Amino acid sequence: MRILMKVIAAPIIAVLAIFTWLALQLVKVSAVVLNFIAIAVALGALYILWSGSVAQGIAGLVVALLLSPFGLPMFSIILLGQVQRFRFWIQDSVYG
Numbered sequence: 080m081r082i083l084m085k086v087i088a089a090p091i092i093a094v095l096a097i098f099t100w101l102a103l104q105l106v107k108v109s110a111v112v113l114n115f116i117a118i119a120v121a122l123g124a125l126y127i128l129w130s131g132s133v134a135q136g137i138a139g140l141v142v143a144l145l146l147s148p149f150g151l152p153m154f155s156i157i158l159l160g161q162v163q164r165f166r167f168w169i170q171d172s173v174y175g
Contacts, residue, residue, distance in 0.1 A: 088173040095166040102159055110152040117146035 124139025144150055 084173050088169055092166055092170055095162060095169075099159055099163050099166065102155075102162075106152055106155050106159065110148050113146045113152060114148060117143045117150075120146060 120139055121143035124136050124143055127139055128136025
């Protein structure tokens with residue numbers, strides 16, 4: 080029974096490992112691109128804020144924060160960490 084569980088779990092662990100590696104590479108690339116976009120949005124928001132429209136300027140700064148490495152890329156890294164944690168849990172449960 081233990082060998083059967085190892086045979087069943089091996090492809091699942093391999094697929095999860097490949098998925099997390101590919102997703103991590105995608106997050107790295109998107110974080111760089113989003114960082115440049117966040118800088119442009121933040122500069123535009125500061126200009127709008129300086130020109131007198133406070134609500135639109137603050138909304139632009141919030142959007143820039145979400146696009147920065149502390150926003151959406153960090154959220155995706157947290158989700159990838161949970162997938163990797165699940166993979167390690169399966170690995171520890173089956174292979175001991």
